[in-house]
Amino acid sequence: MREVTETLSDSQLVQRCRAGDPEAWNELVERFSRYVYAICVQGFRLREQDAEDVFQEVFTRVYSRLDTLRDDSAVRPWIAQLTRRLCLDTLASSARVQPAEEVLAPSTEQTLDEIDEAFAVREAVTTLSESCQEVLDRFFARDESYRTISAGLDLPAGTIASRISRCLVQLRERLEGRNEGSTPSSE
Amino acid sequence: MVARSSGDSWRDAAGVGAQATALLERITPLVRADAEAWEDALAELHATTGGDLEKRNDALERKLDDAAAVPILIADTGADAASLAELAADRGEGAYRADAAVAAVLAAAGARAASHLVRVNLGVREGDARLARARRSADAAADAAARALDAAG
Numbered sequence: 001m002r003e004v005t006e007t008l009s010d011s012q013l014v015q016r017c018r019a020g021d022p023e024a025w026n027e028l029v030e031r032f033s034r035y036v037y038a039i040c041v042q043g044f045r046l047r048e049q050d051a052e053d054v055f056q057e058v059f060t061r062v063y064s065r066l067d068t069l070r071d072d073s074a075v076r077p078w079i080a081q082l083t084r085r086l087c088l089d090t091l092a093s094s095a096r097v098q099p100a101e102e103v104l105a106p107s108t109e110q111t112l113d114e115i116d117e118a119f120a121v122r123e124a125v126t127t128l129s130e131s132c133q134e135v136l137d138r139f140f141a142r143d144e145s146y147r148t149i150s151a152g153l154d155l156p157a158g159t160i161a162s163r164i165s166r167c168l169v170q171l172r173e174r175l176e177g178r179n180e181g182s183t184p185s186s187e
Numbered sequence: 188m189v190a191r192s193s194g195d196s197w198r199d200a201a202g203v204g205a206q207a208t209a210l211l212e213r214i215t216p217l218v219r220a221d222a223e224a225w226e227d228a229l230a231e232l233h234a235t236t237g238g239d240l241e242k243r244n245d246a247l248e249r250k251l252d253d254a255a256a257v258p259i260l261i262a263d264t265g266a267d268a269a270s271l272a273e274l275a276a277d278r279g280e281g282a283y284r285a286d287a288a289v290a291a292v293l294a295a296a297g298a299r300a301a302s303h304l305v306r307v308n309l310g311v312r313e314g315d316a317r318l319a320r321a322r323r324s325a326d327a328a329a330d331a332a333a334r335a336l337d338a339a340g
Contacts, residue, residue, distance in 0.1 A: 145263040145266065146266070147263070147266065147267075147327065157327075161267075166199060168201065169202055
């Protein structure tokens, strides 16, 4: 069943969640859990306990307020917005001095943008062919040499760099397609 | 640079540029790690204070093993850089192909130097698998550089 839900687009997944499909809810949490956690820990540098509290609260609110989301395809930025607000509230309540908005340093904004970008790329990579996913993962994530990739995939060594380039062209096209639209549309 | 300058005429240019950036990020910390690993090994070599000679020899061997691992990775990365530069020398914008060929030659020199470090400085003997790997990388880089020079004309 999971195999079915993990191929759904964000928009389709939200529709299934609204329809009360428990498997879709599991997939939604699975799909966005690392994203939410990255915002808490890398973006706002929350302590582990605070990050877990925010994590719980984010998905509780997603569950109870999903009907308020106006554009189903914008679920990611909506979750990001929820997470950011809750992180700011947590920081403000622990500092007990400044208003929440002032807690957000420019470097945090930059980190949040980088997290967004990284997850967007990761998501776009999953839409590529298996062979492209494999070659990009081996080169950029596992730092494998062309020779190692060539041996692992049984491909001529001299073609690896070209293959990676062609896959990157496809990835860019997917990302450009994805960036047309998708802004938060609730609350 | 060659890839950036070839964006209009070569569809894969941006992808080649991205790979070049990734290789640069891969090699930069290796250069520092190489120096540190070698200094550690030297310090162990010059350590003269007491202790069991056999244990000290074992410790030195471990340090040399660690020190050998880094130039092997440098040689591998040099081979990749030369291969990528060969692609740019073959397909890149005409005015910049010579630069790509020069980059391939420099990468091949780096790979050869790293392979040399594995053999001479670290006491690795003939027949050692690590030395063979470093040499394969250096040879592959040299071949790529030769082809890059041919392609650039």
